[in-house]
Amino acid sequence: MVEVTHSNEWYLRDLAVWYGKQFLRVPYEWGDEDHTGMDCSGLISEVLVAVGVKPHGWRPTSTRMSKDFKKVWDSHMDIRLWADSGMVVCYGTGIVTHVALAISRSHVITASGGGSETDTPEEADTENAFVKLRPINYRKDAICVVDPFYIKEAIT
Secondary structure, eight states: OOOOOTTTHHHHHHHHHHHHHTTTTOBBOTTOEETTEEOHHHHHHHHHHHTTSSOTTOOOOHHHHHHHSEEEEETTSOGGGTOOTTOEEEEOSSSOOEEEEESSSSEEEEEESOOTTOOSHHHHHHTTOEEEEEETTSSSOEEEEEETTOOOOOOO
């Protein structure tokens, strides 16, 4: 794994955004995480494993993802002031049920439109379910933003 430091943080964020964009238009497929299909947590895990922030095989649920990283925003503030490139935006009602990769303070890349029954490219096409670009507030149920690139400062 790659340690996030002050000298490589923005390089890794930019790399994550670039890599995430490579999946635009890939069909939504529940429980998958490759170029043939992926769900929301599969998109995030593929990106974070590829840039080296998480180990090969790391594949948590959306809910677990919201707990694995430093929370930098919660729903009582304007999300556009806090989200930044490479952060994970968590959506849901009460619990996190959907995640997306922030590519700026205004937009996310998200695998959406499908559900647990969407497991073929044909079903994804019928449901208009694929990896897509959306405004960060395209859903009104944002719960928090977490930062997989958060740098833990050494205590002296």
